Amino acid sequence: MDAIILAAGKGERLRPLTENRPKPLIPIAGKPILDHILERVESLVDNIYIIVKYKKEKIIERYKDREKIEFLEQGEIDGTGEALLTAKDYVDKEFLVINGDIIFEDNLEEFLKFKYAIGVKEVEDPKNYGVLVVKNDKIIDLEEKPENPRSNLINAGIYKLDSKIFDILENIGLSERGEKEITDALKILIKEKDVKAVKLKGFWSDIGLPWHVLEANKYFLDKIKRDIRGEIEENVVIKGDVIIEEGAKVRANSVIEGPAIIKSGSVVGPLAYIRPYTVLMENTFVGNSSEVKGSIIMKNTKIPHLSYVGDSIIGENCNFGCNTITANLRFDDRPVKVNIKGKRVESVRKLGVIMGDNVKTGIQVSFMPGVKVGSNSWIGASCLIDKDIERDTFVYKRDSLIFKKRVGE
Amino acid sequence: MDAIILAAGKGERLRPLTENRPKPLIPIAGKPILDHILERVESLVDNIYIIVKYKKEKIIERYKDREKIEFLEQGEIDGTGEALLTAKDYVDKEFLVINGDIIFEDNLEEFLKFKYAIGVKEVEDPKNYGVLVVKNDKIIDLEEKPENPRSNLINAGIYKLDSKIFDILENIGLSERGEKEITDALKILIKEKDVKAVKLKGFWSDIGLPWHVLEANKYFLDKIKRDIRGEIEENVVIKGDVIIEEGAKVRANSVIEGPAIIKSGSVVGPLAYIRPYTVLMENTFVGNSSEVKGSIIMKNTKIPHLSYVGDSIIGENCNFGCNTITANLRFDDRPVKVNIKGKRVESVRKLGVIMGDNVKTGIQVSFMPGVKVGSNSWIGASCLIDKDIERDTFVYKRDSLIFKKRVGE
Amino acid sequence: MDAIILAAGKGERLRPLTENRPKPLIPIAGKPILDHILERVESLVDNIYIIVKYKKEKIIERYKDREKIEFLEQGEIDGTGEALLTAKDYVDKEFLVINGDIIFEDNLEEFLKFKYAIGVKEVEDPKNYGVLVVKNDKIIDLEEKPENPRSNLINAGIYKLDSKIFDILENIGLSERGEKEITDALKILIKEKDVKAVKLKGFWSDIGLPWHVLEANKYFLDKIKRDIRGEIEENVVIKGDVIIEEGAKVRANSVIEGPAIIKSGSVVGPLAYIRPYTVLMENTFVGNSSEVKGSIIMKNTKIPHLSYVGDSIIGENCNFGCNTITANLRFDDRPVKVNIKGKRVESVRKLGVIMGDNVKTGIQVSFMPGVKVGSNSWIGASCLIDKDIERDTFVYKRDSLIFKKRVGE
The missing domain is CATH 3.90.550.10 (Spore Coat Polysaccharide Biosynthesis Protein SpsA; Chain A)
Incomplete structure (x- = not known):
């Protein structure tokens, strides 16, 4: 056969x-x-x-x-x-x-x-x-x-x-x-x-559809059993069924809540927080004060500091500037809408960003729920991204700042 | 009698x-x-x-x-x-x-x-x-x-x-x-x-006046005695006179400094920081890398991640987007001014935001010192709020972004 | 002689x-x-x-x-x-x-x-x-x-x-x-x-040139030997050659990676992260969820919360608003450019901000790589600083916000 x-x-x-x-x-x-x-x-x-x-x-x-x-x-x-x-x-x-x-x-x-x-x-x-x-x-x-x-x-x-x-x-x-x-x-x-x-x-x-990836991910993560083979530093707290592969490292004072998978070569922390239904693929990095929840982070992607990634799928080789934040919920609590082949489609209640490979974000970048970002794009510092970004795009903004001389103040 | x-x-x-x-x-x-x-x-x-x-x-x-x-x-x-x-x-x-x-x-x-x-x-x-x-x-x-x-x-x-x-x-x-x-x-x-x-x-x-609430709060918190009945997870550090009621939970690697009260049903952390003169009323949540100082957070309000609330009063059922930050001090160190029945009134040196009930903030929202936010309002992602917001208001902004094709870069 | x-x-x-x-x-x-x-x-x-x-x-x-x-x-x-x-x-x-x-x-x-x-x-x-x-x-x-x-x-x-x-x-x-x-x-x-x-x-x-300060700093830090005399609170993790002078304090659940020097009167944490090649001069403060890497922070400067300072030199008596973030890397990975006496000069791959004394930043301020900020300047909340700021300058911005009444929503 x-x-x-x-x-x-x-x-x-x-x-x-x-x-x-x-x-x-x-x-x-x-x-x-x-x-x-x-x-x-x-x-x-x-x-x-x-x-x-x-x-x-x-x-x-x-x-x-x-x-x-x-x-x-x-x-x-x-x-x-x-x-x-x-x-x-x-x-x-x-x-x-x-x-x-x-x-x-x-x-x-x-x-x-x-x-x-x-x-x-x-x-x-x-x-x-x-x-x-x-x-x-x-x-x-x-x-x-x-x-x-x-x-x-x-x-x-x-x-x-x-x-x-x-x-x-x-x-x-x-x-x-x-x-x-x-x-x-x-x-x-x-x-x-x-x-x-x-x-x-x-x-x-x-x-x-993209959020089906997260749904399937969640389903299969619920089946995993705790298996910790990577290096675990001081004061790390790991709860639930977490797989940490050999060659992965969880640095000091981090908190991991399963079910979650941290694959070989990845580094978490110090002081990072991994929440349920997260998969960190090979050689990823989630650093200080960053939090990842219900997301798939593909290999070689770095989320070094003060960032939050929730209910998102992030491609390979991405690099997130400090304080890159994904929103994953609408104020009105209705399903997040996503563009699928030109149509607005209702997805699920909580959905973050769907991102291709090799994307770089500057510091303080915000993503609205359900936004898609094409591969190789660069998102400039402090941008609020509320619509899809095509691949190979450089998006940035120039703040209009007001300058005043401080005399005698 | x-x-x-x-x-x-x-x-x-x-x-x-x-x-x-x-x-x-x-x-x-x-x-x-x-x-x-x-x-x-x-x-x-x-x-x-x-x-x-x-x-x-x-x-x-x-x-x-x-x-x-x-x-x-x-x-x-x-x-x-x-x-x-x-x-x-x-x-x-x-x-x-x-x-x-x-x-x-x-x-x-x-x-x-x-x-x-x-x-x-x-x-x-x-x-x-x-x-x-x-x-x-x-x-x-x-x-x-x-x-x-x-x-x-x-x-x-x-x-x-x-x-x-x-x-x-x-x-x-x-x-x-x-x-x-x-x-x-x-x-x-x-x-x-x-x-x-x-x-x-x-x-x-x-x-x-609103800041009198915080002054009285401070006075009476100075009288409390340490009494910890809630669930305390690993590596939590609690200093000073802190009341943690039964049914409250302080999650891993958080730090609490008294005097402070954390009421039943509330969750703090993991990796959160509660500073002196804070009261978390029933069923509140202060999560990862968030810090609350000298503030009253009323019941059912959520501050899930990467936020700072200082010298503020926050109503019930509010939800703070990731990285919601309150400023509580002027550059010139003079008393923060607050609108009271149509007049600008000098309050105290440190004062954050005075917020009603059911307010939702998006990610990366900033509040200037002494701002008041009416109930049921929604503050869109990335907004800088430097004046009072009336109740039932939806405030948002649209960034002017510049898009460039990355060809041959 | x-x-x-x-x-x-x-x-x-x-x-x-x-x-x-x-x-x-x-x-x-x-x-x-x-x-x-x-x-x-x-x-x-x-x-x-x-x-x-x-x-x-x-x-x-x-x-x-x-x-x-x-x-x-x-x-x-x-x-x-x-x-x-x-x-x-x-x-x-x-x-x-x-x-x-x-x-x-x-x-x-x-x-x-x-x-x-x-x-x-x-x-x-x-x-x-x-x-x-x-x-x-x-x-x-x-x-x-x-x-x-x-x-x-x-x-x-x-x-x-x-x-x-x-x-x-x-x-x-x-x-x-x-x-x-x-x-x-x-x-x-x-x-x-x-x-x-x-x-x-x-x-x-x-x-x-300014970045030579950081290069020399790095060189001499590589020679120091671990010597911890300051007060170390609970669950602090200190790795490598770190000098913590008497009179300095590392607060609970912080992580320090050497080589680094923390001088007398300084306070780190709780929940802060000091990375290699950092010097905190006398009476500095790096607080909750803040991270400092490869930087010199001169005396009396405060970085209280949720900030990131990388590859930077910060003068004395500065005060950083919550969530002040320095960028230190270009998207194109080319050397960061710095203005030196009127000319754009290529520096090194990673360079943050070069700041004078007595600078105050508001909340959510972003600095682009290689920017210089003159002494006594104030940077208003939420500003993205992408060019040099002269001394004694007050920089701020006014967001154009859109207000809508929420009726029957």
């Missing part, structure tokens, strides 16, 4: 997080989405074909030494169907197919029992997904983003298929958006074959 | 502290002014009639289950005399009368010895008070706010009277400001009867 | 540090430059003549009770030659001469062996110094700031001379800038006499 993982997409709704990495490499609970998937798949299959295209070198770099894994590059045509077709000449007759940008908790053994199966997940609001109509565990219909969903079961992006799917894919055309879609092929398959619905019981998310 | 406590007034000079509560409910050293008065009176009398009108429900709510206490509502006419008259049909023939908005330290037993007595207090600058002329302990004259005071003894707002005062009150008219004044009646009483002056020896204040 | 120390100059390139003190009194590693020089000289000579002029009373005040030391005041004519000539009628026939504004590490015994000697220092870029041409240890030429230096040995400002130099000085005229220069006399001396070059092996700096 082989597996095919579809990891070629651009992940546009997750910009700026996907500006420099494919979505499957966004870290959740301390490791890329793709790591989570591989953990579920590796023991079940003989070969794993990862279909790559957008920022493929980053995926190859991370997994190239891993047994069982091979990379196949998708051609010019986009779409999940075309991605799958890329593996046609490589895989066994039967195989698992998994979207590379979903995160889930279920064991996949159940899928292996069936010749054809689609993972389904029960959700409250299925309108933005592929909705499946199921009768006695058999899938009888599939509609993409229907206005009036006929069930609350959605396509979870996990499939057990065989080579018949390639025949179908080769014979269908492109969708309206010019892509070859896996769902178009599945629609045909379910007419012709007995395709089982395998209901996922555990956590599942397609990480469709 | 009965007591009448006059608690019906509006306390306008103490706005915004009196926007949502009558002045007798302003907390000093951890409890309302009225609690302080009741402690002095309860054991001396059989019944206590509290005269209420403005925000009467708040007084009734707090004291309704208290033995000896009854509430009487003042009618349409305003004034302390009218307030007193409200109790006419209820009290014993002889009774104590106490202004409900003063705070004092003396035991009142001395008053019970005399049929008629008025408490007097020696002050440095009597011009803004009722000034009494006393001869051999007998009061021979009374002038309201005289330009050229004939003594430095003022009417302290504590009286031993009998029902004769009701006869006088019923026969006098209204004052220029349309109120029935107790002092107009007293002027007649001292002509007809032997009214003793009982000199108060201890602390006394009529809490006429 | 006597010594003459030239300490009369204005030190203009070090403004504002020299606004209220002569350059030899700038503190390096906890004591004035002149202290460092005297330590090298006192045991070698019988009398020390310090030539003073600019702010002479400050030098006299500090050293007036010191054995061996006498003060001679330079007359109207400026220049190092004229300064030297001031000592003509006082010194022995042979004597050491030392510029009072250099700092060096070498023992000077070597100089005593020779009748005439000039200290030389090998530098990488000699263009801005007096360059010496040396042959077999004999100085054969001297050029002031040559465009094409003929060696990389420069005049280190340390001389062994005899009274012949006075004869020469009396016979030479004034330089283009109207001063009598010692180098003009030396040029004649080396033609007539065998003047040895004594090569300095240790650290040497003429502290020509």
Whole structure:
């Protein structure tokens, strides 16, 4: 049995997080989405074909030494169907197919029992997904983003298929958006074959929007167990389930509250405060009087002093000037709004900043809730950022100051 | 013997502290002014009639289950005399009368010895008070706010009277400001009867201006004794006389310097700093790297991170954005000026902000010394507030930012 | 043998540090430059003549009770030659001469062996110094700031001379800038006499520019040994070589990293963070959540809360409002530029603010890297200072705020 993982997409709704990495490499609970998937798949299959295209070198770099894994590059045509077709000449007759940008908790053994199966997940609001109509565990219909969903079961992006799917894919055309879609092929398959619905019981998310990253992060952090291997200096107080990897250091008089992960090479403190649901990726630094809460800080990012980062996702290699502060809550307590592909979308009650890589902030910078900052941007000292900043932008301000000579005062 | 406590007034000079509560409910050293008065009176009398009108429900709510206490509502006419008259049909023939908005330290037993007595207090600058002329302990004259005071003894707002005062009150008219004044009646009483002056020896204040609240708070905090019943986490350092009530929690690595009171349900820290003369009322929160000094923080108010509140009074249910900072000192070291009923009044050398209830501040907000902020107002991120904010106001700013594309930099 | 120390100059390139003190009194590693020089000289000579002029009373005040030391005041004519000539009628026939504004590490015994000697220092870029041409240890030429230096040995400002130099000085005229220069006399001396070059092996700096103060400070701090005599409160963590003088106090839960010096009367913390290469002079205060790194804080200066001072020199009697933050690094990582006598000069990669005495900053003030602030200036709350501030200036800003009534929100 082989597996095919579809990891070629651009992940546009997750910009700026996907500006420099494919979505499957966004870290959740301390490791890329793709790591989570591989953990579920590796023991079940003989070969794993990862279909790559957008920022493929980053995926190859991370997994190239891993047994069982091979990379196949998708051609010019986009779409999940075309991605799958890329593996046609490589895989066994039967195989698992998994979207590379979903995160889930279920064991996949159940899928292996069936010749054809689609993972389904029960959700409250299925309108933005592929909705499946199921009768006695058999899938009888599939509609993409229907206005009036006929069930609350959605396509979870996990499939057990065989080579018949390639025949179908080769014979269908492109969708309206010019892509070859896996769902178009599945629609045909379910007419012709007995395709089982395998209901996922555990956590599942397609990480469709930036704050889904934080939600999944929170979910998986709740599962970790305390494991402290790094160096802990004097008067450090660590509460709850905290993983501090070897090579990480928590400096004097800091306070850490789990669940949280502090990865190798990172330095926390002195006098810093890490709150629940925080992940500090490799070689990050959170220094004096800084506080990080419910956030993912990607590798090599520095938050040296007097800063607060809450409910945020911060890319790699960022550097925060002293007293960089994120707001994460509206005065009116309504959901924070975020721009997603040109539309204002309501997110969650608490959301901070979504930041790309290599961003530098000056001292005393403020970010309003839900703002996105593109990679490589510089935010000048004392700026209040209340709208999205495109990548490669230098933003600054000039205060109008009044000068008076102090004579005889 | 009965007591009448006059608690019906509006306390306008103490706005915004009196926007949502009558002045007798302003907390000093951890409890309302009225609690302080009741402690002095309860054991001396059989019944206590509290005269209420403005925000009467708040007084009734707090004291309704208290033995000896009854509430009487003042009618349409305003004034302390009218307030007193409200109790006419209820009290014993002889009774104590106490202004409900003063705070004092003396035991009142001395008053019970005399049929008629008025408490007097020696002050440095009597011009803004009722000034009494006393001869051999007998009061021979009374002038309201005289330009050229004939003594430095003022009417302290504590009286031993009998029902004769009701006869006088019923026969006098209204004052220029349309109120029935107790002092107009007293002027007649001292002509007809032997009214003793009982000199108060201890602390006394009529809490006429907002900073008097802080002065009285300081005075009574100097009397408290260390009593720590709350939960104290690791590496907390507590110096001096600090009361931490049961149900309060001081989190790791915080520092508390007394005299200070931290009331039940409050959380301090981790890594917070409470300095002398601070009272944190019930269910407050002062978090990471925040510092509170010489201030009263009323119940349910949150100061979560990186903020400084000094020499300030903060109402209930306020929420401070990260890095909200109060200034409390002028560059020229002169007394901070405060608007009191339309006039700029010199207060004291160090005074922060006087804030009503339900105020929310954004991140990085600055308050200049002596500023007043009305209830329910929202102060937007990064605003510098250098003048009073009326209640129900949303204040914000828009920075003019300059955007430049970073090409080839 | 006597010594003459030239300490009369204005030190203009070090403004504002020299606004209220002569350059030899700038503190390096906890004591004035002149202290460092005297330590090298006192045991070698019988009398020390310090030539003073600019702010002479400050030098006299500090050293007036010191054995061996006498003060001679330079007359109207400026220049190092004229300064030297001031000592003509006082010194022995042979004597050491030392510029009072250099700092060096070498023992000077070597100089005593020779009748005439000039200290030389090998530098990488000699263009801005007096360059010496040396042959077999004999100085054969001297050029002031040559465009094409003929060696990389420069005049280190340390001389062994005899009274012949006075004869020469009396016979030479004034330089283009109207001063009598010692180098003009030396040029004649080396033609007539065998003047040895004594090569300095240790650290040497003429502290020509503000950041040289910090470089020298760093060098000498690397030599100190841990010596903790002050009061250390609970949970204080002190790492490395830190000198805490008697009479200094480190308050609870602070963290100190050496090398650093905290002088008598100073208070650090609680919850403060002192980083390497910091000197806190007498009676300074660095309070809650404040951080000082690689900086010299002169006496009586207060940094009470939530501030960051990095790679900066702060004068005496300054007071920092809460949340005063210095930036010390450019986004583009290029050397910070500083105005020196009207020119933009590249300094070093990390440089904060250079501040005179008696400066007050309001809350939330930001300083850009390399900014200079003149003495007695006041910087209003929330100002972003991105250019030099002249002395005696009051700088402030008025935010344009938008006010909206919150009705029915």
